Amino acid sequence: MKKKILSLLLASSMMISLGMLPTGCSSDNSASNNVEALWDGGNTRNKIVAISDIHLGIEDKYSETLKNRPILIEFLQRLQKTKDVRELVIDGDFLDEWFLPVYYPSYTDQRQFYKDAIANNQGVIDELNNVIDSGIKLVYVPGNHDMTLEADVLQEAIPKLVQARDAQGLGTYYTGDRNEIAIEHGHRYDVFSAPDTVTNAELCGNANTILPAGYFYARYAATWVLEGRPKVEKDIPVVTKVPDQSDVDQYGAYIYYSLLKDISTRMTPNENLDEKIFDMHISGFDDAYSYLDFYPTQQADGTISAPVLFRNIQRTWQERQILNKVKVTNSFTEAVAGTVNWDYYAAQAKAQYLDNPNENVDVVVFGHTHVPMYCDTGNGKYYLNDGTWIDHNTDYPDATRTFAVITTGDETTAAIYSYSEDGSITDITSSVSKTDEKNTANSLENVAFDYKAVENYGDDAKQARYVEVSGLKDNTVQEKLNKELKDFCLSPTLSSESDTTYDIMPVFEVVGGDLLSIRVYNTAYTAGAAYPVNSIQTQLFSLTTGDKNAGNIWDFIKDKNAFKQLVLDGKLGMTAAGVEGEIPKDLKSEAYKKLSESIDTSEFAKQFYFGDGGNLNVWCEGKNHATGDYWLFDIPVTELENIASDRLLPIIEAIKKLSN
Template sequence: MRKRILSFLLASCMVLSLALLATGCSNKAGPLALWDAGKKRDKIVVISDLHIGIDDNYAETVQNRPLLIEFLQRLQRTTDVRELVIDGDFLDEWFLPVYYPSYTDEKQFYKAVIANNQGVIDELNNVIKSGIKLVYVIGNHDMTLEADVLKEAIPKIVQARDAEGLGTYYTGDRNEIAIEHGHRYDVFSAPDTVTNAKLCGNEDTIFPAGYFYARYAATWVLEGRPKVEKNLPVVTNVPDKTNVDQYGAYIYYSILKNVSERMTPNENLDEKIFDMHIAGFDYAYTYLDFYPVQQADGTISAPVLFQNIQRTWDERQKINQVKVPNSFLEAVAGTLDWEYFFRQAKVQYLENPNENVDVVVFGHTHVPSYRDMGNGKYYINEGTWIDHNTDYPEATRTFAVITTGEKTIPALYMYNEDGSVTDIAASVSGEKGEAAPAANPLDNVSFDTKALENYGDTDTQARYVEVSGLADGGVQAKLNKGLKAFCLAPTSSAEKDTTYDIMPIFEVVGGDLLSIRTYNTAYTAGAAYPVNSIQTQLFSLTTGGQDAGNLWDFIKDKGAFKQLILDGKFGFAAAGVDGALPEELKAAAYKKLAESIDTPEFGMRFYFGDGGNLNLWCDGDNHATGDYWLFDIPVMDLASVATDRLLPIIDAMKNLGN
């Protein structure tokens, strides 16, 4: 298909234009055109997810802002561009830490965002002056941006809006191009004036659950991605799939559970961190207020915010003008599946008999995508311009260019730091509309945390991890048997009057290594206090066994590693101890850890933790100073002491901290 496109472009006398785009024309001396323009204004350029913010300390686009301004300046000189479309998430109200001062005037908030990014606004006005039509399509991070506020800043901008907080823009010679942000189909991001209406006593509560999660996640990122153990409520009874209502609630819970275990800001779960006096909310909420739990009647629901969210999806879709509604189960399961949005593009537009659309452009996911369906139909996701695109580290500053005419030709590019432009369509493209093949054969693997039946009570649960989705059923059975035995090991050796609460945590690294640890709390009848412990193990997802060795084998220069410990290069925490730790305790802990290097059990005390860290532990001296001590160091800092087996893991885990 790419050859057919090239032939058409050659026939259109655009050889030089394509060559400049494909090879990159670097010129930072002045605002030159992005490419050698044709004689006809027939190109629609689409950018999205700019995420410019109210304060550079919080914003996701700061380093790339000068490059965005440069891009806009060069776009003005590119005389075959007919339109520039900003496809949502332009001015960001969501990426804010929870400690950002509470406010009541959203108009003033957005005006402050505009003032903080006046250089971008000025160039957008200049884009219009150059003869290019400027269009804005609303996104989820700016769903409360009122039209008059944006019009005051950019008077001649065209705004595509339909339902509140949503919009679709049709363009092209035949209106054959449909551009929308894509959050309309996302349970966590689509406007929600239904679920909290009764709680708040009004129908202005447009913010969906994703707003609260985004604030929480932004806080974690801005605090340096701390690793804080959180005692999250656990749903132990998994509903049968035939119970569509409760199984949907469980899937929603599972998604929140997975992200909440990884993103752990310093704020307490029961702390009223969401002080809300905007968008129909007028109260302060905790994280637990919208975290699903098992209710007294056995059903699964958040206790305060977004109660029974699975039951309002149908009504939300009607209000949000979804052309072809889907089930809550399909929508919530697709939240973290970027291909879900490609499927929605097909259902809503490309394969919808009521639509006459050849090209659909979405934003929202930050993952650039180019899908040629082979029948003149295309799906494009134009990606993002944020500084650190953790959803797709290979590319940021990406944009779509669609040439309209008798035949519509879409393309996808990245604007490089040196001013060159790279064609990335082939690298993010699937065959004939199919999803690009998975880079990792283990991509379909999923993990679930289960609880041992008839054990403990509401405060003590013996939990274990179960794996599904492995292609080899024998390997999967072997792995699950080993995981269950490892996780539940404390219960098999426990005294009759001792009950354990066991919480497993795991990371998948190096493609097929499962690094798992369990945090165990032993409650013994008559004991003055519970005793905490930890155990760690490395499993292979390829063989299902523990033949991957241990992480100590991954360290080549063990002497240098020991010196890192003695030099205090590792972070330190004492289990169960609150407050600042005395320096003498830290020194004693580092010394004890270094001295334990030569013991047989030392190699079994490593695990990969959150945020790209290597962790290890040793027993503490007593309960007052910690039942066990935890140490961690960024994996990237171990490159000089690593074996060839660890080096590729270091390269892969660099992205975890981004």
């Protein structure tokens, strides 16, 4: 599945678009009898349509759906004409209390806030009432951006609306002929977005402080966007001591800090860090707070925590999950790391519903991430994310105005569609499909790897070897992959001089379910040369597509500067090609320095491989033959968790499971 993740903020619970918003008043279309149905439906109402993340604001300048608002109204009008639609489910983040700059006037009446937001989007509200009148059941499930929207306020605007609520600010809607479909927003499992009446209860003296940390960071980011994304130097506190992973409490706090550090270095509004910009008199808060009040850093006692708001947030996650009616709880570290990994939500759909023996669910639909997804988990079970309708979907620019359609019956089927500005509908299921890792593993279970050698080349000591794959289900992919592998492994022989013979030895690892990480050690023997010359080449192949260049190192490491610092600090092990014995300290220092300098080159992006024992290996050219023709460096991938991208995190988790 193609992913566009521009920032941690957009990858986490704080789902807001960073596109500049148009201003001014909208002109919503009135209902029309001339519109056509979305598709030619039968006479049986057996389809459930799910949409989410519409983010309608209290004013147009604070709405993420302005250009798309009249298109949404047209969609709703056409939905009314579609005779096989049984239900429309609004899967959270319908109205938006979070996309507000910090300079928005402080208020105390949240009920009135939402009434004003409803009035500002009356055209949408009117059309939703028309949807109900057409015979379609309309259901609302709370999201994080509208978790404080009280049921009676929305019911007054849409009297025949069905609301699915369980814990405060949360809800799951079960539907389908067999109640085999579960629809919820998904923020229940997000540290930054799940309701939090626990962490600030002692500070505020009440248990009404439902707004989580994501609310504050969303408003901070909205301020930055609306100010034109200024670049302002900020003296952000730095945690200098990294806790050992065995200290679960403090390591979790450090991971939380690391994610917020990434946000804070990129989102830099004009307001000062110590300025009391959050004037809060809602949801149990009754004070003004600065950014530093909830930014985690090293405290006087050596622990990592925010000083005022959300102190020791890692210690309240378990209680929050219980209050929020999470069926299968997880650790704070897993949850906070999942913030930047869309696959985390697919995993939660499986854990909470699809693989849960206490549930009888075949299809789970979430919203929240803004990234449409279709995941076939096997045995007729599916996870879907219905995407978003905001104007500028920076998380997935290729698709906005997306929705899910589930057809219920003896056999339940599902698909993801996008609605174009011209009114056309496109089935994007295949382009947003992601195969469940377990099924991917099953499809590769018969794959075998063999070493081949070029005939009539070299001698017993010098062979030109390459890797050949067999057992792939797709013969076309297998043929393509084997050609690419052979060309890559034998490439030194294609450009060598006639008096040079190579000994070529490829070594490989399969990682991430379907990635073949291969490195080829080459030794060149040239007639008359004083010594042979060693070299290395590395490449990442996809076993599912047969493509080479299936990723570079920065697809797996999200923070180049942090990785460079690990190098400079000597955190990576080192070996020198062709050099035996202990490497002198001065040579090591020189090697680490050269590696750190090469990190900024374009070539370095491909100079890596996944090696034995769960290590990430990188390399650079050596100084000379005496000190190594090339230098190899390695570090366990489990030590890269705090700078790992969403592609590396599943690999880390898989290695952890193998080691347990």
